[in-house]
Amino acid sequence: PIPMLTGSCKGVTMEQFGQLLRQIAGGYVTTPVQDQTGLKGYWDFDVKFTPFQALSRAGADGISLFAMLEQQLGLKLEQGRVPTPVFVVESVNVSVFS
Secondary structure, three states: OOOOOEEEEEEEEEEHHHHHHHHHHHOOOOOOOOOOOOOOOEEEEEEEEEOOHHHHHHHHOOOOOOOOHHHHHHHHHOOOOOHHHHOOOOOOOHHHHO
């Protein structure tokens, strides 16, 4: 049998769900997820998909994270570039480290 990852999300914001995806969907999501759905509030839903490592063995019986998001939840996960706040070190006082 093909393993499936299943879970129930209760009272989850889309921002929280984006963060959770990175934790539960290793292999599929390797960079931070930023919510751009515009959906406000708290949501209850179930997820069920084939782990990334088992997807090739699953063949037609498998469901990728991306397919699950679109088919079961009507969401689309896209890779892209978004502005991200960062810290910039402009100078270093070497004497502090001596």
